[in-house]
Amino acid sequence: MNMVLTARETVVKFFKRFEVLFMPVLKFILGYFVFSRILEIGHAHSMFDTLSEAMSPSMLSLLFATLFVVMPVNLSWILIILTITIQVSASIEIAVAVFVFLLLIFLFYGRMAVKESYLILLTVLAFAFNIPYLVPIVVGLYFPLTAVIPIIIGVFITTQIPVMFDLMETPMVIDFADVEIPDLVTELPAVFTEAYSNVMERVLGSYNWVFIAMIFTMVVVVVYLVSRQAINYSKEIAIGIGCAMTIFGYILFNVATEEAVPIFGIIGWVLLCGIVAILIRLFDSVLDYRRAESVQFEDDDNYYHVKIVPKVIMSKPKREKNDMEHTMAPTRPRPDIERTDMGRTMVPPRPRPDAERADMERTMVPTRPRPDAERTDMERTMVPPRPRPDAERADMERTMVPTRPRPDAERTDMERTMVRPRPEAERRDIEHTMVPPRPRPEAERTDMEHTMARPRPEARPPELEE
Numbered sequence: 001m002n003m004v005l006t007a008r009e010t011v012v013k014f015f016k017r018f019e020v021l022f023m024p025v026l027k028f029i030l031g032y033f034v035f036s037r038i039l040e041i042g043h044a045h046s047m048f049d050t051l052s053e054a055m056s057p058s059m060l061s062l063l064f065a066t067l068f069v070v071m072p073v074n075l076s077w078i079l080i081i082l083t084i085t086i087q088v089s090a091s092i093e094i095a096v097a098v099f100v101f102l103l104l105i106f107l108f109y110g111r112m113a114v115k116e117s118y119l120i121l122l123t124v125l126a127f128a129f130n131i132p133y134l135v136p137i138v139v140g141l142y143f144p145l146t147a148v149i150p151i152i153i154g155v156f157i158t159t160q161i162p163v164m165f166d167l168m169e170t171p172m173v174i175d176f177a178d179v180e181i182p183d184l185v186t187e188l189p190a191v192f193t194e195a196y197s198n199v200m201e202r203v204l205g206s207y208n209w210v211f212i213a214m215i216f217t218m219v220v221v222v223v224y225l226v227s228r229q230a231i232n233y234s235k236e237i238a239i240g241i242g243c244a245m246t247i248f249g250y251i252l253f254n255v256a257t258e259e260a261v262p263i264f265g266i267i268g269w270v271l272l273c274g275i276v277a278i279l280i281r282l283f284d285s286v287l288d289y290r291r292a293e294s295v296q297f298e299d300d301d302n303y304y305h306v307k308i309v310p311k312v313i314m315s316k317p318k319r320e321k322n323d324m325e326h327t328m329a330p331t332r333p334r335p336d337i338e339r340t341d342m343g344r345t346m347v348p349p350r351p352r353p354d355a356e357r358a359d360m361e362r363t364m365v366p367t368r369p370r371p372d373a374e375r376t377d378m379e380r381t382m383v384p385p386r387p388r389p390d391a392e393r394a395d396m397e398r399t400m401v402p403t404r405p406r407p408d409a410e411r412t413d414m415e416r417t418m419v420r421p422r423p424e425a426e427r428r429d430i431e432h433t434m435v436p437p438r439p440r441p442e443a444e445r446t447d448m449e450h451t452m453a454r455p456r457p458e459a460r461p462p463e464l465e466e
Contacts (some may be wrong), residue, residue, distance in 0.1 A: 002314070005286060005312060006314050008282060008283060008286070009313075009314050011253075012283060012285065026070050027068065027069050027248065028065050028066070028068070028069050029065075029380070030068075030118075030121065030122075030125075031064065031065035031066075031067075031068030031069060031126075032061050032062065034040075034063040034068075034080065034121050034123055034124075034125065035060070035061045035064040035065055035068070035080075035083065036057070036058075037124070037125070038087055039057045039061060039085055039087065039418055040057075040081070040085050041059055041084075041087040041088060043087060043089070043091070043165075043168050044086055044087050044088075044089055044090060044092040045086075045089040045090055045269065046090075048086060048089070049432065051256065059460075061406050063435050064079065064083065067079060073114050073115075073117075074106075074110075074111060077110050077111075078106070079105050080102075080443070081099065081102045081103060081106065081309060084098060084102065085098055085099040085102075088164065088168065090168060091167065091168045093196065093199070094164060094167055094168055094199070097199055098164070099214055100465045103424050105120075105153060107137060109149060109150070109153070110115045111151075113146070113150075116143065116146065116147050116149075116150050117150055118149045118150075119135070119147055119150035119151060119154065120153050120154045120157070121307050122153075122154070123151055123153075123154025123155060123158070123365060124137050124154050124157055124158050127154075127155075127158040127328070128261065129274075130269060131269060131272070131273055132155075132158075132216075133243075133246050133266075133269060133270045134273035134276055134277060135151060135154075135216070136151060136217075136220045136223070136246070137219065137238075137239055137242040137243070137246075137273065137274070137277045138277055139151060139220050139223075139234060140220045140221070140222070140223025140224040140238065140242060141223060141224075141227050141238065141239070141277070141280075142284075145221065145224055147220070148216075148217050148220050148221075149218065151213070151216050151217070152213045152216075152217065154214060155209050155213045156209050156213070157210050158209075158213065159206065159208055160206070162210070163202050163203060166202070167198070167199060167202060168202040176269045199238035207257070208257065211253045211255070211256065211257065215245075215249035215250065215253065216250075218245060218249060219242045219245050219246055219249070222238075222241055222242065222245055223239070223241065223242040223257040224238075226238035230307045232289040232292065232309075233289065235281055236278065236281065239274055239277045239278060239281070242274075242277075243271065243273070243274040246266075247266065247267055247270055250263065251263060256370065272413070277344055285311055286311065287310070287311055287312065287313040288309070288310050288311065288312045289309060291309075291310050292307065292308065292309045292310075293308045294306070294307050294308075295307075295308060307319050314429060344412040347410060350434065367429075373416075397426065
């Protein structure tokens with residue numbers, strides 16, 4: 001089972017990866033089969049013989065299938081309607097009736113339900129390949145109930161094709177080639193009225209399509225309702241019930257119409273369609289009902305009862321790791337010669353002799369102390385060196401590193417301001433203002449000092465004192 005699930009997951013991932021390419025191919029295949037079946041009608045008017053002689057039916061099918069892919073959906077439907085009308089144009093009455101019927105279907109349904117309208121073509125093709133029982137089961141699983149409408153239309157078209165062929169074999173009521181235009185205008189309504197009365201009589205006289213449409217509708221509704229129940233294996237149970245109802249419906253159809261229906265052949269095809277539906281379900285999703293859970297919770301307005309069924313997801317196959325993953329993930333120790341440059345820096349290597357180390361390794365990895373003469377300029381600044389005599393130090397080192405006091409004559413101007421105060425005679429004007437000096441006589445003060453220093457109390461006038 002694991003091999004089947006692994007193969008299924010591989011196929012699904014491959015399809016999703018190239019979905020943009022697969023969808024036009026599938027649409028081309030659908031268009032090829034549809035136009036191949038249309039061109040097999042072979043009742044075109046003689047005026048189209050030149051086109052049929054110039055190109056074979058297979059070439060025309062390829063051409064129309066290509067147009068079916070590149071054209072919008074609405075234009076594709078117009079192309080199908082025109083092609084069918086041309087193929088039955090040998091009988092003018094039948095051609096007009098077919099054109100009007102298909103145009104009404106397009107205007108009132110195909111134009112509004114674009115995706116579901118493809119089910120009409122799929123239903124007709126399913127009857128051609130003798131697997132029509134697959135359509136109602138798949139539609140009940142993955143489509144809404146409104147998808148019953150295109151199935152009924154497809155059943156009607158398929159069952160009326162033999163009737164249309166019989167009508168085209170009958171002689172025409174009037175030969176339009178031998179009638180003058182004035183007489184054609186006067187006789188045309190009567191001719192079409194009589195022709196359409198014959199068509200409606202033949203169509204309404206056949207009730208087979210009604211029974212088949214009822215069977216398919218019943219299967220779609222039952223499969224739709226059962227597959228959406230909150231029970232385990234609901235979709236698989238729905239497929240089984242749909243197959244059983246299809247067989248039971250055809251048995252009732254055989255009894256009601258008294259027609260020779262190959263029951264055993266239908267049972268075999270229905271079982272085959274059920275297997276195909278299960279395969280479609282398998283590629284859609286696989287659920288693990290053993291881990292299903294029911295969750296209940298509520299809020300102020302509603303009460304919720306939710307069933308959670310996890311999907312079966314196969315674990316990813318193991319693959320060989322590259323050099324980067326070997327350095328990032330813990331692995332068995334490798335010889336140093338097999339490691340990459342990044343691996344040597346990220347994985348602690350075995351200690352090497354100091355002579356083999358690079359300059360960066362000597363600075364980053366603690367090594368034995370080296371003589372000061374072998375150190376670089378950066379090492380001397382980063383690694384605290386041994387104390388040197390004062391004569392070897394630079395001016396910056398003397399200011400940053402506390403040293404023995406020097407005579408005042410050897411100090412710089414900056415040092416004299418940062419260390420102990422100097423005599424007042426050696427200070428500059430700025431120093432006099434920043435460092436509080438001893439009080440000086442008022443006559444020696446500057447204007448700034450007069451404003452910043454507190455003024456002495458002055459004698460008040462006798463009038464204010466009183």
